[in-house]
Amino acid sequence: MTTAAANNLASCHLCCKLSSASESHCSRCGAPLHVRKTNSLQRTLALLITANVLYVPANVFPIMITDQLGQSVPSTIIGGVVLLIQLGSIPVAAVIFIASVIVPLSKFLIMYYLVWAVANPRQAGLRQHTQVYRVTEFIGKWSMIDVFVVAILVALVHLGGIIEIRPGIAALSFAGVVITTMIAAESFDSRLLWDHLEAEKHD
Amino acid sequence: MPAMSERIACQGCDLLVDVGELQAPAQAHCPRCGHFLTRALNDGHMRALLYGISAAIFLTVANTFPFLTLEAQGLASSMTLPRTALELYVYGMPFLSALVGIFIILLPAVLVFLLIAVCLPLVRQRSAPWLKDCAHLFYLTQNWAMVEVFIIGVVVSLVKLANMADVTLGLSFWAYVGFSLCFTAGLSCLDRFQTWQAIERLQQ
Numbered sequence: 001m002t003t004a005a006a007n008n009l010a011s012c013h014l015c016c017k018l019s020s021a022s023e024s025h026c027s028r029c030g031a032p033l034h035v036r037k038t039n040s041l042q043r044t045l046a047l048l049i050t051a052n053v054l055y056v057p058a059n060v061f062p063i064m065i066t067d068q069l070g071q072s073v074p075s076t077i078i079g080g081v082v083l084l085i086q087l088g089s090i091p092v093a094a095v096i097f098i099a100s101v102i103v104p105l106s107k108f109l110i111m112y113y114l115v116w117a118v119a120n121p122r123q124a125g126l127r128q129h130t131q132v133y134r135v136t137e138f139i140g141k142w143s144m145i146d147v148f149v150v151a152i153l154v155a156l157v158h159l160g161g162i163i164e165i166r167p168g169i170a171a172l173s174f175a176g177v178v179i180t181t182m183i184a185a186e187s188f189d190s191r192l193l194w195d196h197l198e199a200e201k202h203d
Numbered sequence: 204m205p206a207m208s209e210r211i212a213c214q215g216c217d218l219l220v221d222v223g224e225l226q227a228p229a230q231a232h233c234p235r236c237g238h239f240l241t242r243a244l245n246d247g248h249m250r251a252l253l254y255g256i257s258a259a260i261f262l263t264v265a266n267t268f269p270f271l272t273l274e275a276q277g278l279a280s281s282m283t284l285p286r287t288a289l290e291l292y293v294y295g296m297p298f299l300s301a302l303v304g305i306f307i308i309l310l311p312a313v314l315v316f317l318l319i320a321v322c323l324p325l326v327r328q329r330s331a332p333w334l335k336d337c338a339h340l341f342y343l344t345q346n347w348a349m350v351e352v353f354i355i356g357v358v359v360s361l362v363k364l365a366n367m368a369d370v371t372l373g374l375s376f377w378a379y380v381g382f383s384l385c386f387t388a389g390l391s392c393l394d395r396f397q398t399w400q401a402i403e404r405l406q407q
Contacts, residue, residue, distance in 0.1 A: 011212035015399035092362040130236040148356030151303045155282040155290035167205035171270045172299045189218040
């Protein structure tokens with residue numbers, strides 16, 4: 001069992017070709033070559049903090065405003081979930097709650113934990129950590145559901161002055177949360193979790 | 204072929220794995236961390252090409268006809284797919300409008316175009332000057348399309364509106380569902396490692 005880095009090889013993130021670690025660009029596809037993603041932990045942390053900051057307006061401000069017969073009713077993300085429960089649509093309320101609340105929050109926690117795990121290497125659980133990272137990376141874009149729902153309602157609901165739906169500022173903040181956490185997950189390099197095994201072999 | 208090129212460094216843990224010649228259909232996973240490495244399919248590029256062409260047709264239809272129609276108290280309003288993004292611009296959110304448009308229409312359209320541009324030379328076994336650049340862009344942007352997420356968004360919207368009005372699913376909605384299926388299938392047929400190996404063989 002030996003790694004590419006231990007053999008002085010860098011694997012291209014775009015086309016998987018193995019090149020000498022001293023090359024600056026992949027000879028097959030032209031992408032920049034790095035043995036590990038550049039400044040992985042710093043970038044991941046910076047983007048996570050950005051996402052945390054954006055998460056506040058995303059939940060405090062209305063995600064959409066319903067204008068009905070001259071009355072303006074703003075609703076937040078949580079307000080939307082509560083409304084769906086009152087309407088009796090428990091499964092859909094659950095989908096929104098998972099996509100808009102559980103997924104982003106668990107993504108924050110997991111990514112912070114993984115960054116911590118790289119800084120405090122252990123022998124056990126590496127396989128599970130890598131798998132948790134994969135799931136986190138995959139699941140990120142599903143949080144966009146709520147933003148798309150707002151876009152659809154805004155475009156669809158125009159009933160001659162009786163009822164209109166306008167997008168709220170939280171829709172933009174929440175899209176920002178989803179995108180920054182997606183880039184944060186993409187910036188994290190799970191190979192860093194494994195690197196200390198190689199270093200210990202040489203001690 | 205030099206034996207070297209059949210080795211893959213796992214993207215999950217950097218382990219060097221010799222996958223040899225995979226006999227299609229077969230998949231390889233990393234023995235250490237379990238991460239997916241590569242997948243060889245029978246006629247993978249031909250299948251990807253056909254899915255790509257179907258997806259292009261579905262997407263064109265999806266952009267042409269009404270997507271959803273709403274009726275309440277004798278009033279009706281309907282929307283098309285591009286309206287979903289454009290209406291946000293009308294309400295003073297140009298940035299969000301651009302993001303939604305990119306995630307659900309523009310990027311998927313570009314990816315289908317790139318998929319066809321990559322598969323066509325590979326199926327015909329004749330290299331093309333655009334092949335590498337198109338493959339490069341394809342693998343760079345692949346993960347950012349949100350076609351399936353949008354469909355779930357439509358379903359949630361239907362439930363939200365159900366007690367207030369009658370909502371009818373238009374032809375475009377079904378075309379977009381068809382697009383989503385072909386798009387996902389096409390993308391999964393274009394394995395990163397196998398495709399780049401094929402491109403390299405073609406250009407030697």
